[in-house]
Amino acid sequence: MSTATASGPPRLDQKISHRADKSFATLATASGIFILVTLAFVAIFLTAESIPALTADTEELPGGNGFWAYAGPLLFGTIWASVLAMIVAVPLSIGIALFISHYAPRKLAEALGYVIDLLAAIPSVVYGLWGIAVFAPALVGFYQWLAENLSFIPFFAGPASSTGRTILTASLVLAIMILPIMTAFNRSAFLQTPRLHEEAALALGATRWEMIKMTVFPYARSSIIAGSMLGLGRALGETMAVAMVLSTSGGLVTFNLISSANPSTIAANIALQFPESSGLAINALVATGLVLFIVTFGVNFIARWIIGRRAEFSGAN
Amino acid sequence: MAKQIDVADLSIYYGSFRAVEDVSMTIEPKAVTALIGPSGCGKSTFLRTLNRMHEVIPGAYAEGTVEIDGINIYGPGVDPVGVRRNVGMVFQRPNPFPTMSVRDNVVAGQRLNGERTSKSELDDVAERSLRGANLWEEVKDRLDKPGSSLSGGQQQRLCIARAIAVEPQVVLMDEPCSALDPISTLAIEDLIEDLKSEYTIVIVTHNMQQAARVSDKTGFFNIEGTGKPGKLIEFDETQKMFSNPSNKETEDYISGRFG
Amino acid sequence: MTTSTRFPVPAAPERTIDVVQPSLPRAFTFGAMGFALVVGVGAYLLLGNYVAGGVGVFLGYLIPVYVASRVRESKRRATDRFWTIVMTAAFVIAVTPLISLLVTVVMEGAARFDVEFFTSDMRGVAGEGGGALHAIIGTFMITSLAAVISIPVGIMTGVYLVEYGRGPLARGVTFLVDVMTGIPSIVAGLFAFALFAFLVGPQYRSGFMGAIALTVLMIPTVVRATEEMLKLVPNELREASYALGVQKWRTITRVVIPTALAGIVTGVVLAIARVIGETAPLLLAAGFTSTVNWNPFEGRMTALPVYSYYQYVTPGFPPETGFERSWTAALVLVIIVLGLNLFARWVAVRFSPKKS
Numbered sequence: 001m002s003t004a005t006a007s008g009p010p011r012l013d014q015k016i017s018h019r020a021d022k023s024f025a026t027l028a029t030a031s032g033i034f035i036l037v038t039l040a041f042v043a044i045f046l047t048a049e050s051i052p053a054l055t056a057d058t059e060e061l062p063g064g065n066g067f068w069a070y071a072g073p074l075l076f077g078t079i080w081a082s083v084l085a086m087i088v089a090v091p092l093s094i095g096i097a098l099f100i101s102h103y104a105p106r107k108l109a110e111a112l113g114y115v116i117d118l119l120a121a122i123p124s125v126v127y128g129l130w131g132i133a134v135f136a137p138a139l140v141g142f143y144q145w146l147a148e149n150l151s152f153i154p155f156f157a158g159p160a161s162s163t164g165r166t167i168l169t170a171s172l173v174l175a176i177m178i179l180p181i182m183t184a185f186n187r188s189a190f191l192q193t194p195r196l197h198e199e200a201a202l203a204l205g206a207t208r209w210e211m212i213k214m215t216v217f218p219y220a221r222s223s224i225i226a227g228s229m230l231g232l233g234r235a236l237g238e239t240m241a242v243a244m245v246l247s248t249s250g251g252l253v254t255f256n257l258i259s260s261a262n263p264s265t266i267a268a269n270i271a272l273q274f275p276e277s278s279g280l281a282i283n284a285l286v287a288t289g290l291v292l293f294i295v296t297f298g299v300n301f302i303a304r305w306i307i308g309r310r311a312e313f314s315g316a317n
Numbered sequence: 318m319a320k321q322i323d324v325a326d327l328s329i330y331y332g333s334f335r336a337v338e339d340v341s342m343t344i345e346p347k348a349v350t351a352l353i354g355p356s357g358c359g360k361s362t363f364l365r366t367l368n369r370m371h372e373v374i375p376g377a378y379a380e381g382t383v384e385i386d387g388i389n390i391y392g393p394g395v396d397p398v399g400v401r402r403n404v405g406m407v408f409q410r411p412n413p414f415p416t417m418s419v420r421d422n423v424v425a426g427q428r429l430n431g432e433r434t435s436k437s438e439l440d441d442v443a444e445r446s447l448r449g450a451n452l453w454e455e456v457k458d459r460l461d462k463p464g465s466s467l468s469g470g471q472q473q474r475l476c477i478a479r480a481i482a483v484e485p486q487v488v489l490m491d492e493p494c495s496a497l498d499p500i501s502t503l504a505i506e507d508l509i510e511d512l513k514s515e516y517t518i519v520i521v522t523h524n525m526q527q528a529a530r531v532s533d534k535t536g537f538f539n540i541e542g543t544g545k546p547g548k549l550i551e552f553d554e555t556q557k558m559f560s561n562p563s564n565k566e567t568e569d570y571i572s573g574r575f576g
Numbered sequence: 577m578t579t580s581t582r583f584p585v586p587a588a589p590e591r592t593i594d595v596v597q598p599s600l601p602r603a604f605t606f607g608a609m610g611f612a613l614v615v616g617v618g619a620y621l622l623l624g625n626y627v628a629g630g631v632g633v634f635l636g637y638l639i640p641v642y643v644a645s646r647v648r649e650s651k652r653r654a655t656d657r658f659w660t661i662v663m664t665a666a667f668v669i670a671v672t673p674l675i676s677l678l679v680t681v682v683m684e685g686a687a688r689f690d691v692e693f694f695t696s697d698m699r700g701v702a703g704e705g706g707g708a709l710h711a712i713i714g715t716f717m718i719t720s721l722a723a724v725i726s727i728p729v730g731i732m733t734g735v736y737l738v739e740y741g742r743g744p745l746a747r748g749v750t751f752l753v754d755v756m757t758g759i760p761s762i763v764a765g766l767f768a769f770a771l772f773a774f775l776v777g778p779q780y781r782s783g784f785m786g787a788i789a790l791t792v793l794m795i796p797t798v799v800r801a802t803e804e805m806l807k808l809v810p811n812e813l814r815e816a817s818y819a820l821g822v823q824k825w826r827t828i829t830r831v832v833i834p835t836a837l838a839g840i841v842t843g844v845v846l847a848i849a850r851v852i853g854e855t856a857p858l859l860l861a862a863g864f865t866s867t868v869n870w871n872p873f874e875g876r877m878t879a880l881p882v883y884s885y886y887q888y889v890t891p892g893f894p895p896e897t898g899f900e901r902s903w904t905a906a907l908v909l910v911i912i913v914l915g916l917n918l919f920a921r922w923v924a925v926r927f928s929p930k931k932s
């Protein structure tokens with residue numbers, strides 16, 4: 001057979017340069033190391049800028065009572081708003097995911113999922129605008145009714161805010177914003193229920209709801225929890241929607257959901273105070289940011305751990 | 318072009334586990350050698366050591382020598398990449414590159430290695446290889462269509478064309494027909510019959526009838542039990558192996574008493 | 577012949593089996609819907625708020641249907657209907673804010689969706705007129721800078737994790753990428769501030785600083801998308817390339833990545849869509865200004881989301897002019913983000929490796 005290439009294939013023991021191969025491998029590894037370095041930088045620089053606030057005299061910090069008197073209420077507000085959001089979002093996301101996976105007509109299911117995903121694409125500043133201009137005013141009537149009729153419950157002690165821009169409104173906006181990721185998690189878990197189990201339940205004469213209770217929920221439990229934790233992480237860190245919707249006097253700790261005296265969140269506080277602050281006040285803000293980082297890191301860590309455990313489990317299945 | 322392969326005392330390890338033990342054989346040039354045996358006996362593992370493909374798995378290594386045309390491919394300073402440019406391989410499932418056209422798939426060996434050849438030379442190579450793989454007539458009007466648009470049997474012949482386009486000295490085939498229908502299998506077996514006039518071919522097959530049909534020499538591998546290494550039990554002319562094997566184990570396998 | 581059997585077969589019980597069950601007639605469920613609407617409107621008027629109206633519609637449908645089903649059909653069937661109604665309500669509750677938001681943005685944003693908005697900045701404008709040119713340019717520059725850094729680093733890290741990484745370094749990197757996914761956007765902005773406070777001084781604000789913050793947010797998305805797409809490439813393709821004697825790096829760049837390219841591009845486009853709408857980090861890092869700034873390394877640079885925010889909270893006089901500009905900026909943002917999402921989907925569908 002004639003050789004078409006001039007020199008033919010190399011001899012079996014010919015030396016071949018691996019320099020390009022090694023360079024590429026080094027480049028890839030360097031990218032991985034870049035990630036490590038970046039995250040190390042984040043931790044280091046945040047801490048560095050926080051230390052002046054953590055070590056300063058108590059009078060010099062905003063509020064005049066020391067760092068934790070300043071950050072404590074903000075941490076409370078952050079967690080409180082997120083908890084409220086979760087109370088609404090968790091059942092709602094389960095219901096929506098079930099609707100898409102088991103109740104809606106099959107042809108529509110993918111389109112409906114996409115509609116929910118659209119909620120995630122909308123920038124948070126737009127949610128903030130909508131919250132101020134449409135959502136809060138729409139809730140004013142409801143808050144007034146609560147203040148008039150249920151004020152014996154501490155959550156609803158009046159007076160009701162006239163603008164509707166309360167912590168409850170902000171939490172509801174948060175709930176809407178974290179719905180997509182939780183729904184996506186739940187949806188994929190529900191869709192992965194083995195058909196075999198579902199059919200076995202139906203063959204026993206179960207109704208649709210009974211089949212779901214018997215086969216879908218047990219299978220999806222840890223996915224629901226993991227998705228919820230990821231949603232919680234998002235809610236804790238959300239800034240603009242809260243900063244815009246909340247009308248706050250800052251620094252408050254209160255459980256009143258409907259008045260105009262509201263706690264603020266760490267993220268919203270930073271967004272509102274940073275542009276005009278300087279010196280030690282900025283260090284204090286960075287320090288609160290560090291606290292937020294640690295809290296969200298912890299929540300995300302737990303979520304990933306749950307996902308990791310489930311991955312092993314489903315392999316055995 | 319076709320070269321003889323001399324294997325001496327080859328053992329193959331995955332980490333500390335010995336998968337194949339002490340294989341020695343001589344593979345004739347311009348002939349087809351078949352390797353048969355029950356699944357898990359190490360015949361595919363052994364085949365992969367002939368082009369050092371087993372090293373793709375982390376922790377796998379081989380001891381012993383494999384000499385192709387007098388050069389020990391496990392000798393010091395021998396680069397596995399160079400070995401693979403001389404010893405081609407066709408896999409169990411057809412795997413044309415999905416983002417490339419039929420023509421690009423055939424000449425992929427040259428182009429991936431960055432060798433500079435003119436377009437007309439590449440077209441010649443493509444036509445020659447496709448003719449050699451008995452695929453030219455079927456695809457000559459579809460050279461620009463994606464490689465994955467062909468049928469299973471055609472895809473496998475495309476992979477064979479791709480392998481012979483770089484003019485290797487040896488062509489290894491790892492159960493090339495097991496994913497194909499009987500008609501395509503027959504086409505490939507006819508092709509192997511043609512190819513052996515130019516190449517050294519080693520084919521692993523779990524189909525004994527296929528081995529009997531296409532090969533000149535056959536090697537029978539067996540394994541004592543799970544966790545034990547595979548061994549070459551018998552290596553002989555195909556005719557003799559199938560009509561009058563020297564070894565009882567061989568005879569049991571061929572007559573279907575196990576495997 | 578005796579008929580004694582070893583195991584006496586129990587006699588079949590006397591029971592009539594209801595195979596045909598009565599079902600609620602269609603007319604009833606339609607009637608219930610009408611009833612629900614009446615109840616909803618009544619509750620709204622009576623109690624003076626929308627929540628009452630919504631609850632009224634929901635209960636006005638649920639209770640009659642459940643009770644009727646319980647009476648006429650069976651308890652199990654009634655429970656099933658109950659939950660079906662609940663699930664549907666959940667979906668409606670989720671979709672309503674989305675529709676309300678989109679409708680509001682379009683309606684309010686249309687007012688200033690004019691040429692002047694796109695061709696002028698806010699120099700010297702305190703009320704009427706003005707535009708967002710500087711903000712659009714700012715968003716474009718900051719996002720491009722962030723992309724230029726994030727995309728290569730993100731893709732190469734994905735390549736590292738899938739094709740090379742083994743052992744503790746790889747495990748550490750993949751863990752940290754997960755951590756990075758969870759960083760709140762405002763913390764990314766604080767980081768950029770802290771970094772440059774150290775390098776240059778705490779007064780420094782610039783578009784580049786904003787880009788650094790966005791990079792921290794973009795990289796993990798690109799890494800994950802690349803990783804997932806590379807993992808989908810079947811190993812046999814890599815082996816085919818190795819068996820031809822092709823080196824690993826060429827196998828990756830000429831075979832693996834092209835096969836995964838559609839998915840990687842999709843992931844990159846989605847990462848860009850995510851950071852284009854980010855306000856908080858840019859608020860901190862890039863600041864706010866009224867005029868066009870072409871220099872990303874010096875001086876404050878406004879981005880579109882930040883512009884929208886400031887136009888709403890400091891609208892000037894009369895405030896409606898500011899609000900209108902804010903809504904139009906929001907509309908532009910929504911159009912860009914939805915456009916990018918649709919584009920990403922189109923790429924994913926159109927450019928996946930072809931089958932016959």
